[in-house]
Amino acid sequence: MAMNEGNNAWAKGIAYGMGAGAVNVPYPLLAHYRKLRLNDTEAMLLIQLLAFQQIERNDFPSxxxxxxxxxxxPGTLAPVIRGLLKEGWISIDEAVDEATGIRSEHYNLSGVYQRLGEWLAEQPSAAVSSKSLDPAPETREEQERNLFVIFEKEFARPLSPMELETIAGWVDQDRYPEELIRLALKEAVFAGKVHFRYIDRILLEWSRNRVRTAEDVKTYTQRFRGGMR
Incomplete structure (x- = not known):
């Protein structure tokens, strides 16, 4: 009896979901948004705008x-929208109703498809096969995952969402090489200051001093430690 009730609830849930409609989201946006320099919030905002337009027929949600x-x-999405407008992912168009003269605005999402098309066209053999959509070896996502494992092992605990976002920012926004991030973690361990703020300071200091490789780190730290003696 309980099994039947569970199956009925499951069936009702599926029926409700199917009845609510489906949103057509470009697969490359889902698969490669990090490579396209979008963070989680930006990508989800674009998906929500698509949902409002396709399902709710609302072209300009507040x-x-x-x-x-x-x-x-409240107020947290305004800078995100400004960033997407600046980068050309979206635009805000104005329309005038010829009958009433009433002006209205709506989000134009054509920039999403344009940016995706431009990015795909730059990928090797992107037009040859859909297999090109699969993540390539040594992608930034893989770099981040590897770093997540290394940091969790060193910290001896799971990383918080904020810490995961920090590592992703080092890779995607600051463009620090993975090797440099690992060496900064090693320096923090050596100094007995294993926390993200200290590691970030190390990376920033190295960046200011044009330290970009393991050899640069070796030379820089030897000079620094030598000066401290």
Missing amino acids: LGQLESRMDMA
């Missing part, structure tokens, strides 16, 4: 509606 949908604090 900030409040978007923040409520994404469970974000």
Whole structure:
């Protein structure tokens, strides 16, 4: 009896989900948004805008509606939208109703498809086979995952979402080489200061002093430690 009730609940859930509709999201956006220099919030915001347009026929959801949908604090999405506008992922177009003269605005998402198309065209043999959409070896995602494992092993605990985002930022935004991040962690361990703020300071200092390779680190740290004697 309980099994039947469970199956009925499952079937009702599936039926409700199917009835609510499906959103057409470009696969390359889902598969490669990090390589496209989008963070999780930016990618989800684009998906939500697609959902509002396709399912709810709302071309210009308010900030409040978007923040409520994404469970974000008031005011947090405004800078995200400005960034997407600046980078050309979206635009805001104005239309005038010829009958009433009423002006209205709507999000134009054609930039999403344009940016995806441009990026795919730059990939080797992107037009030859859909297999080109599979992650290539040594992608930034793989670098981040490897670093996550290394840091969790060194910290002897799971990393927090903020710490994971910090590592992702070092790779995707600051463009620090993976080798350099690992060496910064090693330096922090050597100094007995194994926390993210200290590691970030090391990376920033190295960046300011044009330290980019393991050999640069060796030379720099030897000079620094030599000066401390």
